[in-house]
Amino acid sequence: MSRTMTGGCQCGRIRYAAEVGSDDAYLCHCRMCQRATGGVSIAFVNLPKAAVVWESEPDCYASSPIARRPFCSACGTPLGFEYPDSDKCDLTVGSFDDPSRFRPTSHFGAEAIHEAWIDTRALPRYRTDQHDALTDRWMKALGKLPD
Template identity: 70%
Template sequence: MMSNMTGGCQCGRIRYTVKIDSDDAYLCHCRMCQRATGGVSIAFKNVKRADVAWEREPDRYRSSPFARRGFCSACGTPLTFEFDEGSDKLDLTVGSFDDPARFKPTSHFGVESRHEAWLDTRGLPEQRSDTYAPLNERWEKAGGRPD
């Protein structure tokens, strides 16, 4: 079922609305994505370019001879992966959606660079950020709370 979802960067400078037709998303483990995000993988939602409405276009970085990545130059949030030609689709970063919990990973890409130890972390110790005293004290001193 088609529905509209919203998202954007951390600072709010770049916002978008996109038509979504499924909950399917995927994890990319390729070295370009690892370097572009500083993470071991990135979660993407593939959408039709025509279904994305930008309030303000993202800045774009040419990450290869045939593709670019949309991002916010003010806060650094990664927003897209886009081929220059040959595709009517682009990838939006799942973390940039206002409600990313809707999406479910259905596949892996770039598995030649996958770090297996990072796939299943369920047994590791856990800490909530809202109960971590040093972080909460910093927020109190700064006069606010995160969203």
């Protein structure tokens, strides 16, 4: 079922609307994505470029001779990945306003997977709103916790 979903960067300068027809997403573990995001992997949704409308154009970084990455130069949010000569692109799952629709269906760049980070179900979990020092900082700065 296709539906329009919105998203953007952390500071709100870059926004997009995307016509999304599938819940499928994937995790990329390649070293290029690890370096570009600073994470051990990144979650992407693959879409036709024609399905994405940018309300304000993102900045783009030519991360290699064959690919570029849209991002926000004001706040640094990674927004996607694309080959300029392809009709498809990837958007970062985390940049969608409501990423809960998506589910991981595959791993890419498996040669660089950090296995210790794949299954973390047994690790203890802590909520940000239960961290007193963090909550105090937000309350002093904004008078409320962020969304």
